[in-house]
Amino acid sequence: MRVVAKFGGTSLGSGDRINRAADSIAAAVEHGHEIAVVASAMGSTTDDLLDEIKFEADDRDRAEIVSMGERTSVRMLKAALAARGVNALFVEPGTDEWPVITNDLGEVDVEATRERAAKLAAELDGVVPVITGFLAQNHDGEITTLGRGGSDTSAVMLGNYMDADEVVIVTDVEGVMTGDPRVVEGARNVGRITVDELRNLSFRGAEVVAPSALSYKDAALDVRVVHYQHGDLLTGGTLIEGEFHNLIDMQEEPLACLTVAGRAIRNRPGILADLSTALREEDINVDSVASGMDSITFYVLEDDSDRAEAVLHDRVVADDALSSVTVEDDIAVVRVTGGELPNRPGVILDIVQPLSDAGINIHDAITSATSVAIFVAWDDREETLGIIQDKF
Numbered sequence: 001m002r003v004v005a006k007f008g009g010t011s012l013g014s015g016d017r018i019n020r021a022a023d024s025i026a027a028a029v030e031h032g033h034e035i036a037v038v039a040s041a042m043g044s045t046t047d048d049l050l051d052e053i054k055f056e057a058d059d060r061d062r063a064e065i066v067s068m069g070e071r072t073s074v075r076m077l078k079a080a081l082a083a084r085g086v087n088a089l090f091v092e093p094g095t096d097e098w099p100v101i102t103n104d105l106g107e108v109d110v111e112a113t114r115e116r117a118a119k120l121a122a123e124l125d126g127v128v129p130v131i132t133g134f135l136a137q138n139h140d141g142e143i144t145t146l147g148r149g150g151s152d153t154s155a156v157m158l159g160n161y162m163d164a165d166e167v168v169i170v171t172d173v174e175g176v177m178t179g180d181p182r183v184v185e186g187a188r189n190v191g192r193i194t195v196d197e198l199r200n201l202s203f204r205g206a207e208v209v210a211p212s213a214l215s216y217k218d219a220a221l222d223v224r225v226v227h228y229q230h231g232d233l234l235t236g237g238t239l240i241e242g243e244f245h246n247l248i249d250m251q252e253e254p255l256a257c258l259t260v261a262g263r264a265i266r267n268r269p270g271i272l273a274d275l276s277t278a279l280r281e282e283d284i285n286v287d288s289v290a291s292g293m294d295s296i297t298f299y300v301l302e303d304d305s306d307r308a309e310a311v312l313h314d315r316v317v318a319d320d321a322l323s324s325v326t327v328e329d330d331i332a333v334v335r336v337t338g339g340e341l342p343n344r345p346g347v348i349l350d351i352v353q354p355l356s357d358a359g360i361n362i363h364d365a366i367t368s369a370t371s372v373a374i375f376v377a378w379d380d381r382e383e384t385l386g387i388i389q390d391k392f
Contacts, residue, residue, distance in 0.1 A: 001033045001034070001165040001166060001234070002033070002034040002036075002121070002124065002162070002163065002164045002165050002166075003028065003033055003034070003035050003036070003164060003165065003166050003167070003168060003233065003234070004035075004036045004037075004038060004155050004156075004158050004159040004162065004164045004166075004167045004168070005024075005025065005028075005035060005036070005037050005038070005155075005167075005168045005170060005233050006037075006038040006039075006040070006133060006151055006152060006154070006155035006167065006168070006169050006170060007021050007037065007038070007039050007040065007073075007077070007170045007228070008040050008151065008169070008170060008171040008172065008228075009040040009041055009042060009043050009044065009045070009046070010043065010171065010172035010228065011170045011171060011172065011228035012039060012040065012041075012042045012043070012073050012076070012077065013042055013043035014042075014043075017228060018042075018076050018077055018080050019080060020228065020229070020231070021077060021080070021170070021228065022077060022080035022081050022083075022084055022086075023084070023231070024170075024231055024232065024233050025037060025081060025086065025128065025233070026081065026084040026085075026086050027231075027232070027233075028233045028234060029086055029128060031234075033234070034124040034125065035124075035128050035233075036120070036121075036124060036128065036129050036131065036158065036162060036164070037077065037088075037128060037129065037130045037131065038131050038132075038133040038151055038154045038155040038158065039070060039073040039074050039077050039130055039131070039132060039133055039151075040069075040070065040073060040133050040134065040151040041066075041068075041069025041070050041072070041073055041134070042069065042072060042073050042076070045068075045069035045072070045073075046066050046069045046070075046134070049065055049066050049068065049069060050062075050066060053065060060142055060143070063135075063142075063143045063144055063145050064143055066134075066145065067092075067093070067132070067135050067143050067145075070092070070132035070133055070134055070135055070151075071092055071132060073132070074090035074091070074092060074130045074131065074132050075090055077090075077130050078090040078130045081128060081130070086128055087126055087127050087128065088127070088128040088129070088130055089127065089128075089129055089130070090129075090130045090131075090132075091120070091129045091130065091131040091132070092131075092132045092135070093132070093135055093136070093137040093141075093143045094137070094141065094143075097116075097119075097120055097123075097129060098116070098137055099113055099116040099117040099119075099120050099131070099158060099161070100113050100116075100117075100135070100136040100137065100146070100154060100157070100158070101113050101116065101136065101137060101138070101139065102136045102137070102138050102144045103138065103139070104138065104139075106138075106144055108136070108146075108157070109139070112139075113157070113161060114161045117157075117158055117161035117162045118161065118162065118163070120158075120162065121161075121162035121163060121164075124162075131154065131158070132154075133150060133151025133152075133154040133155065134146055134150035134151045134154060135150070135154075146212075147212065148210070149209075149210020149211070149212055149213065150210070150212075151210075152169060152209050152210035152212070152213035153210060153212045153213040153216065155167050155169065155213065156209075156213040156214065156216040156217055156221075156223060157213070157216040159216075159217075159221055159223070160216050160217065160218060160221055164221065165221075165222065166221070166222040166223070166224060166234075167217075167221065167222070167223045167224070168223075168224050168225075168226060168233050168234075168237075169208075169209055169223065169224070169225045169226070170226055170227075170228050170233070171208070171225060171226075171227070171228065172227065172228060173208060173225070173227060174189045174227045174237070175189045175190065175191075175208075175224075175225040175226065175227070175236075175237040175238030176189070176190040176193050176198065176201070176208055176225060176238040176240075177189060177190065178190060189237070189238060190238050191238060191239065192238065192239045192240075192241055193238055193239075193240055193241070194240070194241050194242045195214050195217055195240060195241065195242045195243055195244055196242065196244070198214065198240055199211055199214050199244070208225055208238075209223070209225060209240070214240075214244065215244060217240070217243055217244075218243045219242060219243045222239060222240075222241075223239075223240040224237045224238065224239050224240065225237045225238045225240070247335075247336075247337045248334065248335070248336055248337075248385070248388055248389055248392060249334070249335045249337070250332065250333070250334045250335075250381060250385045251287070251332060251333045251334075251335075253301055253302065253303075254301075254302040254329065254330050254331060254332065254378045255287055255299045255300065255301060255302055255331040255332070255333060255375075256299070256300055256301070256302045256304070256305030256308070256327055256328065256329050256331065257297055257298075257299055257327070257328040257329075257331050257363065257364070257375070258297065258298045258299075258300065258305065258308055258309060258312055258325060258326070258327050259295050259296070259297045259298075259325065259326050259327075259328075260275060260295060260296050260297075260298075260312055260315075260316060260322060260324075260325050261294055261295045261322070261323045261324050261325075261326075262294060262295070262316075262319070262321050262322035262323050263294060263321055263323065265291070265293075265294050265295060265296060265321070265322075266291070266293055266294070268321055271296070271321070272289070272291070272296060274315065274319075275296060275298070275312060275315060276289075276298075278311050278312065278314070278315055279298065279300070279308060279311055279312070281311075282307055282308075282311050284300055284304045284307060284308050284311070285300065285301070285304070286298050286299070286300055287299040287300060287301070287333070288333070288366055288373060288375075290364055290366055297364070298312075299331065299333070299364075299375070302329050302330070302331075305327055305329060308327075309325060309327050312325045313325050328363075330377060330378035330379070331363060331375055331376070331377070331378060332375070332376055332377065332378045332380070332381035332384070333373055333374065333375050333376075334373070334374050334376070334381065334384050334385050334388055335371055335372070335373045335374075336351065336371060336372045336374075336388060336392055337371040347372065348365070348367070348372065350391055351365075351372060351374060351388060351391065352365070354387050354390075354391060355374070355376075355384060355387060355388075358383060358387060360376055360377075360380045360383060360384055360387075361376065361377065361380075362374060362375070362376060363375040363376055363377065374388070
């Protein structure tokens with residue numbers, strides 16, 4: 001196999017951990033695998049360096065300063081590998097082998113990076129390059145950075161462009177867990193998870209793989225997360241499957257919008273569960289839910305609206321905290337889903353503004369980490385779909 005292994009700061013946080021990392025790399029090489037390594041700065045070095053910049057420094061100087069963490073890591077790890085008889089070299093900006101190139105805007109130059117990464121991949125037979133994560137280099141040879149989580153981005157990007165079979169993210173967690181083990185009892189490792197699932201978790205606080213890295217994963221590239229104490233680069237942890245697809249989808253059947261109003265609904269524990277359970281018991285599927293200060297709105301298929309209204313009305317009559325239920329038919333929904341949405345500032349405006357310019361009233365907008373759902377009148381659905389397709 002050809003593997004890109006990324007070692008996070010915690011996994012390189014001491015001499016003992018560097019030895020452990022070198023042992024796992026040497027074992028994989030001994031078994032005949034081609035290994036490229038991406039190394040983060042040791043421990044909290046990058047944050048420590050940033051904290052010490054207590055003066056005005058331009059972007060170029062800041063990048064040079066914070067690069068010292070990764071530059072130290074690759075030298076330490078390369079030396080540890082050499083001590084084990086592994087033919088290794090450290091690769092940093094300024095070296096002939098350096099692969100990650102950015103343009104004048106700090107964006108990755110895909111063509112140049114792909115070409116350089118392929119050249120580096122061709123030299124993997126018998127050589128282990130130890131590459132600084134997080135860092136990049138522009139066409140003038142100046143150091144740039146890939147931002148927070150940049151080492152993850154370096155690893156998955158290079159795994160893609162070097163035609164690797166797998167990227168292994170070595171970190172201080174046992175892969176993706178069912179919950180935070182520091183908070184909940186019985187949290188266990190998730191053996192497999194999709195890119196879309198993990199991307200949503202990442203943007204909601206799960207610190208496993210940087211969201212920016214996952215956009216470089218394609219269907220042919222496996223990405224796995226393992227704990228640095230595991231010792232074996234090629235087994236265990238959590239396997240991340242699939243790839244992102246930008247998708248614009250329009251619901252083919254009209255929806256009905258049912259709104260339940262009530263005094264201080266937001267302060268009433270369990271009210272959403274009570275109403276949702278009532279609909280479930282009547283086998284009514286809920287497409288989407290939106291909540292306001294004193295209301296909860298359910299979107300269901302229009303064919304189910306009469307039954308849904310009757311169910312919700314029964315709950316309104318039985319609950320003093322609820323006042324009324326109302327129904328609006330002929331609603332359409334257009335959804336935009338894509339891995340790059342969270343990294344696109346102004347994405348909501350990009351959708352809303354052209355619809356406003358076209359005189360289309362937006363009934364509702366519901367967002368998640370990687371999708372936006374726009375609800376409009378049924379008669380406006382085709383024009384809405386066309387406008388959004390033009391933008392995305």
